[in-house]
Structures are given as structure tokens and as C-alpha cells.
Amino acid sequence: MKKTILASLLMVFAMNAMAQLPKVTLKDINGKTITTDTLANNGKPFIIDFFATWCKPCNRELDAIAEVYDEWREETGVKIYAVSIDQGQNIQKVKPLVENHGWEYDVLLDPNSDLKRALGIQMIPYVLIVDGKGQIVYKHNGYTDGAETELIEKVRELIQ
DSSP states (O other): OHHHHHHHHHHHHHHHHTOBOOOOEEEETTSOEEEGGGOOOTTSOEEEEEEOTTOHHHHHHHHHHHHHHHHHHHHHOOEEEEEEOOOGGGGGGHHHHHHHHTOOSEEEEOTTOHHHHHTTOOSSSEEEEEOTTSBEEEEEESOOTTHHHHHHHHHHHHHO
């Protein structure tokens, strides 16, 4: 009986960890409409990184990843979607921030926090890794220097 309960609990946990992306309509920084359940990377893993222009740890994280992003793409083929939760007038600051930092990410705008809310995200920075089949396989919030190393290690595990 205990084994059955344990197995059931593990299955529930695994299903929560391996969730699909919800269907939310957003725009990219050029105004193109994107539906989040169609985000993909040709069968390879991708990262979704939630940020805001005013969030210093978010900007540090995206800067740190930018320094190694070319290497990551070459080695693993990983793609990064940076999702801004800026609202109101701050949304106008997103594109200049991205350009000033030289971020080569696909940047999406979530001004009403629809995607953030659908995923149950409370704090930013918040990072998800989605495997090549569209399953969310890793979640992490907050940023400390060097955390990007753990992120690429998780991606490497997915491509082996």
C-alpha cells in the first residue's frame, strides 16, 4: 500500500514538472503576435527567461547569458526567449534596453502578466527550460552570479 501511494505521489510530481506551455497570446518587440503554445526550437531545448527593465538581477542574468549565448547555441542548439513583464510606459523601454545590451534573444512582451500568471510565477527573474517535445522540464527563480552554468548543464543533459 505504501509503495502504491509513493508511486502515485511521484507520478503527480512528475506530471507537474513536465507540464506543457499554456496557450497565451503575446507580441514580440516588433509587434508580431505569438502564441506561446507554439514556441519551439526545431526539436531542441529552449529557455524562457522572464525579466523586467527595472529588475537588476534579471538584467545581470540576461547579460551573463549573452556573454556565452553564441557558445551555447553552437554546442547545444539552445534558443532563448526573453519575456518582459513590463507594463504601461515601461513597455516602451524594453526594445531600447534589449538593443543597448546587445541581447540576441527572441523577446516577447507580457504586459498583462498573462503568461506569468498562467505558469504561477510569483517572482522574477524566473527561468524555464522546455525540452524538444515542448515539456517544461526545469524551473528556477532568482539569480546569483554563475547560475547560468547550472542552466546550460540542464540543457546539456537534455541533448545527450
